[in-house]
Amino acid sequence: MINPNDSIRYTNVISRKYEFQYQELENVFNDFVQEVIHLGATIKGPLFYSVNNVPMDEVLLSEFFIPIHEDDLVVPEDMRFHSYFSVENMISIYVHNHFETKTEVAYRLLLDYISDNELEQVTPIFHVISGDHSMQYAMIKIGVQKVLNMEPASNI
């Protein structure tokens, strides 16, 4: 069910931050992908996005990511090109079908897993959109860290 040892690792990733109404999710996806293609990139995939807030009034703060084949691309100011993008130490779970209800359940399972295992959440929730014509699925991933009794923090 829950994979306790997951990560996100891609090379040549384009990203952009968005703020939008949750219902607009699919349109924002499409705009993002179209814009990246328009820059002359070839999509390698998969598309993934972070949920950076607890959605209030259904407004989502999010960052969208897409790996491409090119290792060099000039992007507009509101986009970023990362030669390598990775998030380590993640727990994850698959969802397929009935995404909306399943996603809520998946969140709950992941958050319960975190508290049951004395972990703490250290990243936003990431959704990785995968699958093909035979089946669409998504992986929901959260970066975690063992709760430690740490010495006083050395501030950055």
Add this chain to the structure above:
Amino acid sequence: MKIKRCPLTFHNVISATSTCKPSEWHHSAQDLRNAIIRNELYGTGPTIYQVSTNLGSQESAEYTFHVPVNEPVKIDLNETYRFTKELTFEDGLVIRHADLDEDMEESYQILRLCAEEYGLELEEPFYNIYLDVYGGGIIDIYAPIVKEG
């Protein structure tokens, strides 16, 4: 052995430099990782490190670590950590060092020979980009090109 020529870009990079014995460098890397977590940030890219050995000492070397994080940070006057909004090189050579049991110096030498062949001047120390693979690791060695011809 495949050598690629491409730019390299990381965002919001925190760096730390320390002088230590080769057997102790992982402590410095751990310190940096822990400091990132304690400050409620998270890494968004691999750990990148550079080694300078010409300190006139066989025993220790200067290690510089770089880790991209999720957002920009303000760093007060602080001797330990530095912040770079964008760590980017317009041009460079990259080679994948896949077997960590083999001497890195051999891969460095291949890059130097390649640069010589094409009349390029490289900037050292090179950037070692550590990539986790199935619990082990491989290293992409990136050598910035500072001059051509």
